[in-house]
Amino acid sequence: MSVESYLNYLQHEKRYSPHTVLAYRTDLVQFNEYIEQTYEMQPEEAKYVHIRDYIVHLMEDKVGSNSIGRKLSSLRGFYKYLYRQKIISTSPMSLIKAPKTPERLPVFIEEQKLDHLLDSGEFFDATFSSVRDKMVIEVLFGTGMRLAELLGLKETDIDFYQESVKVLGKRKKERIIPVTKQLINQLKEYIELKSLQKFNNKTDDLFVTNKGTAVYPVFIYKIVKSYLTYISTQDKKSPHVLRHSYATSLLNRGADLNAIKELLGHASLAATQVYTHNSIERLKSIYKQAHPKA
Structure with missing residues (x-):
């Protein structure tokens, strides 16, 4: 077939x-x-x-x-x-045009709200499941990686000396994402805590369930949605929202668009440019609030 x-x-x-x-x-x-x-x-x-x-x-x-x-x-x-494959002589798609789609800006969470979630001490405790949940959100927001990339992470992908994480992106393309010293230290503590758990099988998977098995998409979705509910009322609360939040934060802080493209693993700059719209909307909001003639 x-x-x-x-x-x-x-x-x-x-x-x-x-x-x-x-x-x-x-x-x-x-x-x-x-x-x-x-x-x-x-x-x-x-x-x-x-x-x-x-x-x-x-x-x-x-x-x-x-x-x-x-x-x-x-x-x-x-x-x-x-x-x-020479199964057909012409493609029936040659004259087909997709219906126009309304342009939608990437949904993101404000940096201050995520800082409150991760740094206030209100939402996470010292249990393994809580520490793991926090690390999931820290890594997604701290690297901008995709859900599939997070699921594929191994402990050996963390370079503690170079302070970076190696991810396997789309079409098996590897990239290196630099991370903060704070995130590196948190990952060290998490991996040490993980090693102390009495799981039946030891695994190199970075993130595991409470039973020690590799995490899966629905598991990560539930973690992200449950914690983002504490700080946001927007409908969309997914791992990809944290990827958008990462990119938007970098752009708002003056990062070069080409650098963001490489960090996100985008194939073309066009995919990255959508984040400039969020930045422009933010500037408009600041103008309206601060300018005497606004």
């Missing part, structure tokens, strides 16, 4: 993460079901008109423009693969 061969290609040759491959699988299986049920054909037989009807079907189902754009991106890659 072409869909399965394409997914294998993404996983083994392009080295996409399991999370990304799963997202492609979901999109392609959904499209495959629509094409089979509606037109009784295989995806390889689809033409421009069928893709256009699929978009209309998604819009009638109230699927958001961002989600439609992602699904079309999945289809675009799939049909490009089929063309290169």
